[in-house]
Amino acid sequence: MDKQDLGAFLRSRRERLRPQDIGLPSGPRRRTPGLRREEVAVLAHISTEYYIRLEQGRAPRPSGDVLAAIAGALRLTDAESDHLHVLAGTAPNRTGLHRRDVRQSILALLERLPQTAGFVMSAAFEVLAWNDLAAALMEDFGLLAPEDRNLARRVFPGWQRADATPYGLSDAAEFRLSVVMQLRATLAGYPTDPAVTGLVGELREASADFARLWERHDVQTTPMLTKTFRHPAVGEITVDCDTVTLTDRDQYLVLYTAPPGSPSAEALALLNVLGAQASHYTP
Numbered sequence: 001m002d003k004q005d006l007g008a009f010l011r012s013r014r015e016r017l018r019p020q021d022i023g024l025p026s027g028p029r030r031r032t033p034g035l036r037r038e039e040v041a042v043l044a045h046i047s048t049e050y051y052i053r054l055e056q057g058r059a060p061r062p063s064g065d066v067l068a069a070i071a072g073a074l075r076l077t078d079a080e081s082d083h084l085h086v087l088a089g090t091a092p093n094r095t096g097l098h099r100r101d102v103r104q105s106i107l108a109l110l111e112r113l114p115q116t117a118g119f120v121m122s123a124a125f126e127v128l129a130w131n132d133l134a135a136a137l138m139e140d141f142g143l144l145a146p147e148d149r150n151l152a153r154r155v156f157p158g159w160q161r162a163d164a165t166p167y168g169l170s171d172a173a174e175f176r177l178s179v180v181m182q183l184r185a186t187l188a189g190y191p192t193d194p195a196v197t198g199l200v201g202e203l204r205e206a207s208a209d210f211a212r213l214w215e216r217h218d219v220q221t222t223p224m225l226t227k228t229f230r231h232p233a234v235g236e237i238t239v240d241c242d243t244v245t246l247t248d249r250d251q252y253l254v255l256y257t258a259p260p261g262s263p264s265a266e267a268l269a270l271l272n273v274l275g276a277q278a279s280h281y282t283p
Helices: 003-016 037-044 048-055 064-073 078-088 104-112 132-137 151-155 172-189 194-206 208-214 263-274
Strands: 117-121 127-130 226-231 235-246 251-257
Touching (some): 003 078, 037 048, 037 064, 064 078, 104 127, 117 132, 132 263, 151 172, 151 194, 172 194, 172 208, 194 208, 235 263
Antiparallel strands (some): 117 251, 226 235
16 A cells, blocks of 8 residues: 555545535635545545544545545546556555567567557567567667667657657657556556666656646547657658557557558558658657
């Protein structure tokens, strides 16, 4: 049970709820944003003192039923509710190391995908495997040291090769937010993995933007269905973005494709010919 993170998460969700969201008048005398602690306690049918102690990180572990009641009172989404249970230690917790080894069948699949840029990413945003078209569209990850293949490091200023618009992405700001939300969920799932805790700590210290987003305690991610790359060799490419979760290893297979016959499909075909030497970065 991570008492301090649990308390901070509850406080952040409570402060985002407006009284009118639960049928209460806002009133002129409210000094703080969101609901009062006693209002949440009443909605969850628990004592105000116990809820206050939870937010302060001083309460014993709540039961699953209490957490469910609090989740309902705070109008948590499914993802937020799952995160609440992980923080409270009432959900299965992956206390080991996140996996970096990719199944051979997935490696073979990457090479067989026609006109598709594909790569496998770990739970901590490390690019673990990729095909030639992904290298041409983004960069040749094979020329990088393993620690430099981390997309979280790529998108936050403060790192040696960080870029405000990595790979010419049109949605860099949205991607940075999704990175923070996913890393918060990853840290809750792998709280003793030094690679995860180290990455989060380093990003919080190196990037004020990351630190600001981290303090929001968001865990609800929004799927990115399309992405636009501004490529130095072939210009603008808009691709459909599909992510397949490889649940057995907590990894993600990311696939970029373009509608057949579209200008973006033609650009991808040209990149397939040009190869990785046409990518955004040449280390």
